[in-house]
Amino acid sequence: MLNEKYAPHEIEAKWQKYWEDNHTFKVEIDENKKKYYVLEMFPYPSGNLHMGHVRNYSIGDVVARVRKMQGFNVLHPMGWDSFGMPAENAAIKHGIPPKNWTLDNIANMTKQQKALGLSYDWDREVTTCKEDYYKWTQWFFELFYKRGLAVKKKSAVNWCDTCNTVLANEQVIDGKCWRCDSTVVKKELSQWFFKITDYADELLQDLELLPGWPERVKTMQKNWIGRSEGLEFSFDVPKFQEKLAVYTTRPDTIYGVTFVVVPPEHPLVEKLLADNPNREELQAFCDDVRNTSDIERTSSESEKKGMYTGVDCIHPLTGRKVQIWITYYVLYDYGTGAVMGVPTGDQRDWMFATKYGIEKIITIQPKDQELKLEDMTCAYEEKDGVLVNSAQFTGMEMHKAMSAIIDYMEEQGLGKRKVNYRLRDWLISRQRYWGAPIPIIYCPHCGEVLVPEEQLPVRLPEDVNFNAGSVSPLATSTSFINCKCPKCGADAKRETDTMDTFLCSSWYYLRYTDPKNAEKCFDKDANMYWGPVDQYIGGIEHAILHLLYSRFFLKVLRDAGLVDYDEPFTNLLTQGMVIKDGAKMSKSLGNVVSPEEILSQYGADTARLFILFAAPPERELEWSDQGVEGSYRFLNRVWRIVAHFESLIEQKVISYDAAKLSEQDKELRRALHSSIKKVTEDINQRFNFNTAISSLMELVNALYAYKDKCAEPNAGLVYEAVSNLLKMLSPFVPHITEELWNKVIDSTTSVHDQEWPSYDPEALKVAEVEILLQINGKGKGRIVVPSESTKADLEQLAVTNEAIREHLEGKKIVKVIAVPGRLVNVVAK
């Protein structure tokens, strides 16, 4: 017997315990079943879940539960991205060891996740800060190292003074640190890099293998990789018997080059300054540039300042003298670090040349118009044009000239075709404690040596000083740094940097397929069964960071023979943010709604239902307390209608004669089956849970209408309607449906083990339909016709209809258009 009142807390606690005790969501490989791998981005254990997490997991849980009901063997795991700065900051501030802080947070957040009733296989939980995980992160570092993809090199890197560590390019947002928002500066340091640029082309190409990814994520990755094709060639610098190489995507403007610019960091600058009569002035300028912040240097707004060196180079095609200038608007780590200047072809060059009075030569002009320098106020940057003043290429269309000039330069041995990328190598070392130590040993005799595999993991020591300043805290542990060289046995020192946490998270989805393996990172067969991830769900903020790194990682693992597919995540859903009062929830705005609050007030089912109903998953979700109330109201309505029919259902009449149904029966049956159709399609085809839920609300409304109108309800039909309603609702609100199923439908089975319902197309049919009558596209009346009426029937009915005839008086019928089941439009003049 059902309780009279819906009591969410009682039933939620009961079923959560039951699921946990019975390992309800444990999965194993089953070759007889098709697999489905659904994954939500694993969280950083900050201490508490926020609404964004709740949304993320609710979406994933619906997908997992529906796929399971549809017969798939579903892998749905959860874990912890648990290395990183906040744990270390807690240690500095409160003296709590990072490990304790992290594990406490994990315990608390696990409790919160469990309170949401999520269908995770908790036996597969992975935690990146645990030895059995980071051992393999280190093992992957060694794999990359052996493949020449992990290298230590000296270069200008991004440095965050607040975090006291270097950052990857992807972690610098608008010149600021992605984590703490402080301004990032450049520092010349020797650091570990992963050579992601080796895979630039494939990372770009393979985006085409991902039709299941949002367009905007793919575009962001495309922009980030930034491929461009062009020409690399050199100018002779006779004074030093040197060559100065430049890269251009506009070889068609090559005859218009009148100057070349180099940044102060360019290797040639030292020679340019050596015995220069203007040496002091030039040196002062270079120093000034070096003191300018990176943001200012790369701001497109700032003035294009420069200084002529007095040294010239020789144009390889014309033999003319070309001035060499020092400026800071050139990026020294892109292309060759020097750029040719064509004032008439590039607006920046135009402004620079105008400012300093450098010669301008027109080499491209419109097809049907001659350009004159004295009339020009800016560079000619149109997409079409014809070459002039360009020797044998004069008169050629500019796009043809691009390849013709490259071909010519290649033939003459003067230059070569070149592809460049904006993508830079991934800087993976960090001067922090709470990360996986880089498994490298520095030996005075052997140099850089990998820690032998059998000695992994290189464990994080606990005797460290967290306030060591600009060196990694690991450097303060003598027990850690001092070791023997694995090759020669001499006294040696360990690398004291740790790895970027994005490296730990670049392979976690692979570990879930075989999480306890002590011998290998994962078993290839297990991975072949489960991988790749069929549906990945997470925030858009990882569009380039995590999602690019993971793709790169997988490609390297594939090349090493560890996996046999090309892309880690077949389908990607980027959920929208949860906002309140039009803004992102934040402590400073005071508009945070904590999941715990909602759970304790209404329970998990209400929270899940609201969050899935309020907006489609990709869009922003405006939090509404009243909306939550509405979802709670709906669950109460479900409870009461099932309670109302309880005694009828208990008769266990589970079938009925479809031919002997009353009008009300048929209406309910139609509502049920069209609801099955709609919910199934909304979930399968587009993850529109909001409309799926609204359709289920309509079904509940139909049950209420049936209750009121029907004096003698059909027991079999009611059984069918209620049991299917519970099945369809179960992925969204797993607790209430399990309780109702257990108490009313069948106490020996679980609603979550049921097969997803299918609809009977016959049940959708109606005998009569209402047809709209239009004249010239405007509605003039309605008629009720048999639903199988043909076009001809409808046309006939329309022109003989009285209301229509009235409106048509004095007019002539030009055309009649009939759309069966919908409308008839009479076109008249």
Added chain:
RNA sequence: GCCGAAGUGGCGGAAUUGGCAGACGCACUUGACUCAAAAUCAAGCGCCCUCAAAGCGUGCCGGUUCGAGUCCGGCCUUCGGCACCA
């Protein structure tokens, strides 16, 4: 500047293939029940209009079509990403 997404009632949002714009829910109004309130149930709810009829209505202007929220052309606005990448 380049790239991407989006503009629909008081609000969140629906309309999937060009076919009755506003499903479902929230808020609101009225009524029933109640001594009263809450809960629940019933009805209403785009704008204009006292009511009705008519008219208007999916960011703006234009086009295609019997018919446009949906397709095409041109704009505007908002949000997001990239941005001196030669």
